Every structure is written in C-alpha cells, then in structure tokens.
Amino acid sequence: MDKIQQRINAFVKLGDFLSQFSREKIEEKPLIPHNDLFFNGFKHQLKLAQEANSWFTKENLLFSCESWSQALTEGNIKQWISNEELIENSEKQVAIIMAGNIPLVGFHDFISVLISGHAVLAKLSSNDKHLLPFLAKYLEYVNTDFKGKITFTDQKLTNFDAVIATGSDNTARYFEYYFKDKPSIIRKNRNSVAVLTGNESEEDFKKLSDDVFQYFGLGCRSVSKLFVPKGYDFDNFFRGMFDKQEIINNVKYANNYDYNKAVYLMSEFDILENGFLMIKEDASYASPIASVFYEYYDNSDDLKIKLFEDSDKIQCIVSSNFHENEIAFGKTQQPQLWDYADGVNTLEFLAKI
Structure with a gap:
C-alpha cells in the first residue's frame, strides 16, 4: 500500500x-x-x-x-x-x-x-x-x-x-x-456576513442562529454582520434568533452581553436587542460578542461589488441565491476539507515548498 x-x-x-x-x-x-x-x-x-x-x-x-x-x-x-x-x-x-x-x-x-x-x-x-x-x-x-x-x-x-x-x-x-x-x-482577522433579502423563511433564520451563535460567535466563520435591504423589519430575524435564548445562561457570554450593552447605551448608540443579542447599524465587520452589526443596501449589484472589494475581510457569505460563492444558512461551521480558510489552497502551497 x-x-x-x-x-x-x-x-x-x-x-x-x-x-x-x-x-x-x-x-x-x-x-x-x-x-x-x-x-x-x-x-x-x-x-x-x-x-x-x-x-x-x-x-x-x-x-x-x-x-x-x-x-x-x-x-x-x-x-x-x-x-x-x-x-x-x-x-x-x-x-x-x-x-x-x-x-x-x-x-x-x-x-x-x-x-x-x-x-x-x-x-x-x-x-x-x-x-x-x-x-x-x-x-x-x-x-x-x-x-x-x-x-x-x-x-x-x-x-x-x-x-x-x-x-x-x-x-x-x-x-x-x-x-x-x-x-x-x-x-x-476575517468575519462572515449574511445577506438578507426579506424572503427568508422562519427555518432560514433558525439555521442562521447557528451561524451567529455557534462557538459564541468567536470563529472567523461566525456571522457577525448582516446586509439588509432599506427599511428592513428585523422581527423575523429576532424570532429565529430566539431559538438560542439559552446562551445567556453562560456566565462569560452574559458578562460580555452586559458590558457591551452598557458601552452602547453610554455612547448613546441606537441598538435593537432581545435580552441576549444586540444588533447595531455599523459599517465594520467585526462585532463584539453578543452583538451583530448590520448595514443597509440599495440594490444587489452594488452590494456584490462591495463584497468583492471587501473580500479580504470576509470569510463566508451566507445567503440564498444571492452570491456565487454563498454558503447555505446554518452551514458556516461545517466546512468541507476543501473549503480553505481565506480561500488559500493549503495543499497547493505545501506541494510547492
């Protein structure tokens, strides 16, 4: 052999x-x-x-x-x-x-x-x-x-x-x-993003809660940023996130939630929250623990250009029929062996040294 x-x-x-x-x-x-x-x-x-x-x-x-x-x-x-x-x-x-x-x-x-x-x-x-x-x-x-x-x-x-x-x-x-x-x-540093269109199902959001909360959001494949259409209603998003409400029982997570919420409130930032997750409008990709940033987009073509220009900051794009390299809702933390970090083929590199 x-x-x-x-x-x-x-x-x-x-x-x-x-x-x-x-x-x-x-x-x-x-x-x-x-x-x-x-x-x-x-x-x-x-x-x-x-x-x-x-x-x-x-x-x-x-x-x-x-x-x-x-x-x-x-x-x-x-x-x-x-x-x-x-x-x-x-x-x-x-x-x-x-x-x-x-x-x-x-x-x-x-x-x-x-x-x-x-x-x-x-x-x-x-x-x-x-x-x-x-x-x-x-x-x-x-x-x-x-x-x-x-x-x-x-x-x-x-x-x-x-x-x-x-x-x-x-x-x-x-x-x-x-x-x-x-x-x-x-x-x-890289972070992962989800692109929402308003057509997501209840099941999509439940699966997205895995992408947000698995490993407490500490992985580069964890979704820390949402792109949403102008005027987006976050009710369905929060309903899906509710699937992971037990996370607040983890002391370390709860301490981070309380701390980051206090920082946001003292800074008078506008946030939406549900008792265990905060969302805040922010252009950055890396959000603190217990929070997810969001950004509005006008049209899908402009957003695709932005995602391409920022590709060195992004590990995964979670969406449904939006992006050619997208990952399905709920799948960010289950990469295949050929899903290389940062898109760099490790085996190809190792073959040439």
Missing part, C-alpha cells in the same frame, strides 16, 4: 475514533482501534479543555469532534486531495502557529501538512492546548510513519522550511516581518 493511502487510512480511523464523542452522547463503540488506550484519555482531555477555557463548553467541544468525524471519511479525503500533487516522502518541516478561538481551530492545517508528506512543528495557543497533542498520539498509533513527524513546542520556532500562521491583524504584521524569508501563509 502506498504511503498516501496509509495516511488516508489513518485519518479515517481518527474520524471513526472522534465519532464516539457527539453532542447526543459519548459512547465507546466496538472495533475502534486502540480504544483501550485512548477512549477514556480523550474524555479526560475534553474535561481539561473545558476547565482551561470557559468558552470551550462541552457542547462546543463535542460539536467540533462531531464535525471532524463527519469530515474525515475516505470519500471526503480522496475528493479533497484529488487535484493535488502529493508526495510519498518529504523532509520539509512546516511550522504551524495556531489560534485558540474555537476548539481544534488549527486542525485543518495540521492534517494538511501531514497528508502532504511533510512534518509538523506546531505552536499551540494556550487557549486550546489539550486536544490536538492527544489526537496526534492517536495518529502515531494507527500509522507509525507519523512518529517523529509531529512536534509541539512552546519555545521559539527554529529549524523549519515553511510556516502557516493564524492571528489578528496586528500579529499578522509581526508574522509577515518575522517570516519574510520563508514560504508562508499568514492569516489575518
């Missing part, structure tokens, strides 16, 4: 392992390789991740596990790599600087490097340091070729051939300077 197929098989087994951890239940399944060594250990890592970062609720951690288990099927992986020139063996070491805003946020970069035949040198965020090293150990057990190809460090990065770094706009400037002599993918 060739090495690429062996890597595919290892990721499929990892997907099967993760399928035991879903929001519906955590349940040990028969015939999962190495469960005796890893099942209870991963349960413990999920608990540690929760304790270390109060944004990482059990629900959000298990949603991430579920999403990755659904992505890591043989069919999906083969479709993902089908147009790429992967190599059997490579001595290249790729540094990955990971964000920590949502659970396993750097996982796609991690598997991209490994499936490409390279070695990973990963610098984890202190906010998300429990799950990935454990899953890396699992991969080393199901495919011993990965041993020696995965290193985690909290020291200064040295001895690497290329880098993939994710951070804020400020850290991106630092990364661009610091890694100027290496092949790199440097990711900056």
Whole structure:
C-alpha cells in the first residue's frame, strides 16, 4: 500500500475514533482501534479543555469532534486531495502557529501538512492546548510513519522550511516581518456576513442562529454582520434568533452581553436587542460578542461589488441565491476539507515548498 493511502487510512480511523464523542452522547463503540488506550484519555482531555477555557463548553467541544468525524471519511479525503500533487516522502518541516478561538481551530492545517508528506512543528495557543497533542498520539498509533513527524513546542520556532500562521491583524504584521524569508501563509482577522433579502423563511433564520451563535460567535466563520435591504423589519430575524435564548445562561457570554450593552447605551448608540443579542447599524465587520452589526443596501449589484472589494475581510457569505460563492444558512461551521480558510489552497502551497 502506498504511503498516501496509509495516511488516508489513518485519518479515517481518527474520524471513526472522534465519532464516539457527539453532542447526543459519548459512547465507546466496538472495533475502534486502540480504544483501550485512548477512549477514556480523550474524555479526560475534553474535561481539561473545558476547565482551561470557559468558552470551550462541552457542547462546543463535542460539536467540533462531531464535525471532524463527519469530515474525515475516505470519500471526503480522496475528493479533497484529488487535484493535488502529493508526495510519498518529504523532509520539509512546516511550522504551524495556531489560534485558540474555537476548539481544534488549527486542525485543518495540521492534517494538511501531514497528508502532504511533510512534518509538523506546531505552536499551540494556550487557549486550546489539550486536544490536538492527544489526537496526534492517536495518529502515531494507527500509522507509525507519523512518529517523529509531529512536534509541539512552546519555545521559539527554529529549524523549519515553511510556516502557516493564524492571528489578528496586528500579529499578522509581526508574522509577515518575522517570516519574510520563508514560504508562508499568514492569516489575518476575517468575519462572515449574511445577506438578507426579506424572503427568508422562519427555518432560514433558525439555521442562521447557528451561524451567529455557534462557538459564541468567536470563529472567523461566525456571522457577525448582516446586509439588509432599506427599511428592513428585523422581527423575523429576532424570532429565529430566539431559538438560542439559552446562551445567556453562560456566565462569560452574559458578562460580555452586559458590558457591551452598557458601552452602547453610554455612547448613546441606537441598538435593537432581545435580552441576549444586540444588533447595531455599523459599517465594520467585526462585532463584539453578543452583538451583530448590520448595514443597509440599495440594490444587489452594488452590494456584490462591495463584497468583492471587501473580500479580504470576509470569510463566508451566507445567503440564498444571492452570491456565487454563498454558503447555505446554518452551514458556516461545517466546512468541507476543501473549503480553505481565506480561500488559500493549503495543499497547493505545501506541494510547492
């Protein structure tokens, strides 16, 4: 069996392992390789991740596990790599600087490097340091070729051939300077938007509530901005958002809601709110936690031009029959393996280093 197929098989087994951890239940399944060594250990890592970062609720951690288990099927992986020139063996070491805003946020970069035949040198965020090293150990057990190809460090990065770094706009400037002599993918702040036309159904808005509230809106794929036609009535939008009213029971979210509401009121901004979400007219894309910005548009052609001009600030566009690269309501947090962050093909980059 060739090495690429062996890597595919290892990721499929990892997907099967993760399928035991879903929001519906955590349940040990028969015939999962190495469960005796890893099942209870991963349960413990999920608990540690929760304790270390109060944004990482059990629900959000298990949603991430579920999403990755659904992505890591043989069919999906083969479709993902089908147009790429992967190599059997490579001595290249790729540094990955990971964000920590949502659970396993750097996982796609991690598997991209490994499936490409390279070695990973990963610098984890202190906010998300429990799950990935454990899953890396699992991969080393199901495919011993990965041993020696995965290193985690909290020291200064040295001895690497290329880098993939994710951070804020400020850290991106630092990364661009610091890694100027290496092949790199440097990711900056991006946000996601939804374009509403007034023809949305009640079901559309319920699904949109997933795009707004999953991971408390902390992901770059979280919808933080709405574009609405002039004179838009927000009643149906708020009715759909009501599906997630329980979110205010999370203490950290509630504190952010109270704080941001106080800031808006003291600044005498006009806001609409429903007790757990505020919306405010604002030209920016990045809205604070517990709030979503909105902007009116006159006609769809002008809006399409604006979205094109601002494409470097936008991760996803959620709409229905509006945009050629749109994502359906409710689907932003379930990307396919070939839905690359910032639209940069990671595998293509890794093939050329």
